Amino acid sequence: xxxxxxxxxxxxxxxxxxxxxxxxxxxxxxxxxxxxxxxxxxxxxxxxxxxxxxxxxxxxxxxxxxxxxxxxxxxxxxxxxxxxxxxxxxxxxxxxxxxxxxxxxxxxxxxxxxxxxxxxxxxxxxxxxxxxxxxxxxxxxxxxxxxxxxxxxxxxxxxxxxxxxxxxxxxxxxxxxxxxxxxxxxxxxxxxxxxxxxxxxxxxxxxxxxxxxxxxxxxxxxxxxxxxxxxxxxxxxxxxxxxxxxxxxxxxxxxxxxxxxxxxxxxxxxxxxxxxxxxxxxxxxxxxxxxxxxxxxxxxxxxxxxxxxxxxxxxxxxxxxxxxxxxxxxxxxxxxxxxxxxxxxxxxxxxxxxxxxxxxxxxxxxxxxx
Numbered sequence: 001x002x003x004x005x006x007x008x009x010x011x012x013x014x015x016x017x018x019x020x021x022x023x024x025x026x027x028x029x030x031x032x033x034x035x036x037x038x039x040x041x042x043x044x045x046x047x048x049x050x051x052x053x054x055x056x057x058x059x060x061x062x063x064x065x066x067x068x069x070x071x072x073x074x075x076x077x078x079x080x081x082x083x084x085x086x087x088x089x090x091x092x093x094x095x096x097x098x099x100x101x102x103x104x105x106x107x108x109x110x111x112x113x114x115x116x117x118x119x120x121x122x123x124x125x126x127x128x129x130x131x132x133x134x135x136x137x138x139x140x141x142x143x144x145x146x147x148x149x150x151x152x153x154x155x156x157x158x159x160x161x162x163x164x165x166x167x168x169x170x171x172x173x174x175x176x177x178x179x180x181x182x183x184x185x186x187x188x189x190x191x192x193x194x195x196x197x198x199x200x201x202x203x204x205x206x207x208x209x210x211x212x213x214x215x216x217x218x219x220x221x222x223x224x225x226x227x228x229x230x231x232x233x234x235x236x237x238x239x240x241x242x243x244x245x246x247x248x249x250x251x252x253x254x255x256x257x258x259x260x261x262x263x264x265x266x267x268x269x270x271x272x273x274x275x276x277x278x279x280x281x282x283x284x285x286x287x288x289x290x291x292x293x294x295x296x297x298x299x300x301x302x303x304x305x306x307x308x309x310x311x312x313x314x315x316x317x318x319x320x321x322x323x324x325x326x327x328x329x330x331x332x333x334x335x336x337x338x339x340x341x342x343x344x345x346x347x348x349x350x351x352x353x354x355x356x357x358x359x360x361x362x363x364x365x366x367x368x369x370x
Contacts, residue, residue, distance in 0.1 A: 002097035007105030007137040011145025011173025041095040049103035050078040111175035131265040145173035149192035181315040182239035190340035213286035222354040229350020238316040248303040271296035
């Protein structure tokens with residue numbers, strides 16, 4: 001049974017509560033929490049927001065001597081909740097897949113701390129690291145706060161436990177997005193549109209993912225980058241991940257490309273096996289498996305390597321647009337995805353487009369560096 005882990009996040013007043021309610025509204029078999037979509041049956045399991053539970057029951061960050069102490073409690077409880085929920089797979093549900101919706105993910109705590117150094121203390125206490133937390137979720141849905149997108153719409157009415165004013169909400173919103181930069185499938189939604197429209201966008205995205213897999217953004221451009229203008233992107237507002245993609249001959253012919261991916265951040269790595277369809281119309285990851293190091297190395301040794309591509313990928317969010325700069329050995333590309341349709345794109349300083357880059361990127365295999 002396929003498992004889909006979804007982190008539902010965003011700043012205050014982004015519509016998270018309403019979106020989660022709408023997702024639950026898709027359930028057709030109420031007694032079993034099952035969504036029927038086309039020919040698929042999806043078991044839906046939701047994990048409630050830990051911060052709201054704590055605050056509603058008297059454990060308030062405003063009363064802590066140090067907010068880090070509150071975030072430590074929150075992190076440990078949420079981590080335990082997520083692990084316990086995943087154990088429900090042992091129930092052997094008679095469905096095609098099981099979708100877990102987490103009301104906030106484990107990286108959200110970054111938004112409420114002074115800096116990443118504080119969050120690193122939580123990671124150390126829990127024997128984990130950023131890239132493992134980042135890559136444990138298949139999808140991250142980030143709903144931008146109305147405080148950022150439409151200040152006149154921002155209010156406190158949707159969540160009785162909310163205490164952020166507008167200025168604070170904007171800051172939390174920005175830091176929340178920054179916490180998830182570099183995720184393989186980060187989708188950012190603009191809350192300036194009517195709430196019903198925002199909900200439809202999220203629901204339609206989830207349906208498309210369930211039925212067809214992850215669409216890969218194809219608006220990639222060769223660019224020239226002025227290194228002096230990148231000084232503003234640091235560890236707090238961007239994330240640079242080293243990625244090694246090795247295409248292997250998995251015996252599936254030319255229709256499906258099989259790729260082993262290694263993602264490295266701060267000396268820690270995650271590993272994936274991806275099955276990708278690449279047609280004239282679109283490119284999609286139709287299946288993705290999270291691997292451990294031993295399985296990754298086993299597959300590298302077992303199958304013939306067709307080609308390998310290495311890059312450093314810098315992700316940052318600028319003017320409501322998610323940018324990814326990919327630094328290859330001898331050239332650089334940029335892709336972007338706006339949080340709102342029909343949005344004018346203003347490129348960041350120091351980045352100039354050379355041409356549209358649609359050709360496949362191929363490098364000679366460097367066996368010694370695998």
